[in-house]
Amino acid sequence: AQSVTQLDSHVSVSEGTPVLLRCNYSSSYSPSLFWYVQHPNKGLQLLLKYTSAATLVKGINGFEAEFKKSETSFHLTKPSAHMSDAAEYFCVVRDAGKSTFGDGTTLTVKP
């Protein structure tokens, strides 16, 4: 069985400082991994995906994530937060045709 744990339910950063949203997963196979963002009252938008081609994945809006198999982690980072990054972020693991979503991390960006 697969599972996803987002280690922080809330993260607060100041504008211009780095962002780190943590995600650990468990999976029996070689999974695909995704990060989605959801702005208030909107649907989920794909930020980036891991497809086993490269362990460091670059996504939209300056976000990137590194797949670390030994640590079963897929943490999301951004060097400098912007006010528009305030949203909820979901880590997703997919294998054997099934997607499992983490519980989400709410990112707050302070001016």
Place this chain on the structure above:
Amino acid sequence: DVKVTQSSRYLVKRTGEKVFLECVQDMDHENMFWYRQDPGLGLRLIYFSYDVKMKEKGDIPEGYSVSREKKERFSLILESASTNQTSMYLCASSVTGTGYVDEQYFGPGTRLTVT
């Protein structure tokens, strides 16, 4: 651009009513999904469909049914709405094929309140 649309953004229904939530995608995707989203619980899969007239139960199918008569349309049905079905409902679609990672494309969501 893939577009997934949902028939209503906000819906208020009474307990016991039959409720239909409609989802349409315009990219000829084989797979369609219905999730509910509740605070602190992430997204939970209700049902999914990988082809017309095909459906599979997700993690929380109780109290729901689905219909997929055409490839582009996937309906979620609450036969007799109850207050514990008050939630945000998200539809998604994806394509499956060799080499695809089948990321999901989401609609904007329907916020359903059952009173």
